[in-house]
Amino acid sequence: DGLEVCRILRGESSGLPVLMLTARTTEEDLLLGLDLGADDYMTKPYSPRELMARIRTLLRRSRRTGGGAAIPDDRRPTDPVLRAGALSVDPVRHTVHLGGRQVECTPGEFEVLAVMAAEPERVFTRRQLLTRTRGSDRFITERSIDVHILNLRKKLEADPKQPVLLLTVFGVGYKMADGPEGHRAH
Known part of the structure; x- marks a missing residue:
């Protein structure tokens, strides 16, 4: 089924954009689809x-991020590598x-991480993260940001239940901590 296809694509580290179009309509189905790496989810x-x-x-997003395809060295833009503590996002x-x-990281996780790494210590609301990563023409819930943060914590934090990099600012949203050696490359 579509969930298994998504699992296989993401297991192969595919940068291919994935939109799930499904009859599964519960919030649990949506969260599972996003958790498996779908970039978007629509129901019938x-x-x-x-x-x-x-x-x-x-x-558009795929073209902006290179779509997972290799870009020849002579055609690469000179965008800086983003750094926060021991984390680097290219x-x-x-x-x-x-x-x-x-x-x-899935494409959705990568975009959330890139937005936050570009401005460490800045507090982002869920809506701001959605707008910056998905644009204002998306019909995705703010809950998808929570799912991406949860998955990123599992991948980045020594103890996801006690995060030190991706922090919750209660009642507001999330921020990325910037360690003593963290900085943005210029």
Whole structure:
């Protein structure tokens, strides 16, 4: 089924954009789809116009992040690697490293991480993170940000229940802590 296809794609570290179009309509199904690495989730019945708008958005995002395809060195933009503490996020190569160890992220997780790493210590509301990563034409709930943060904590934190990098600011949203050696590369 679609969940298994998504699991296989993400297991192969595919940068391919994934939109799940499904008859599964519960919040648990939505969260499972996003948790498995889907970039978007739509339920049936659906509006063909909305589907096309979401596909265009996914393709725009995919082009902006390189779509998982290798970009020749002579055509790479000179975007800086973003750093916060021991974390580095490379928007050009679409890679994440923590203390020298590469961390695999879904496209949605990567975009949340890149937004937060670009401005460490800044507090972002869920809506701000959605707008910056998905654009204002998306019909995704703010809960998807919570799912991405939860998954990122599992991948980045020594103890996801006691995070030191991706922090919750209660009643507001999330921020990325910037360790003593953390800085943005220029």
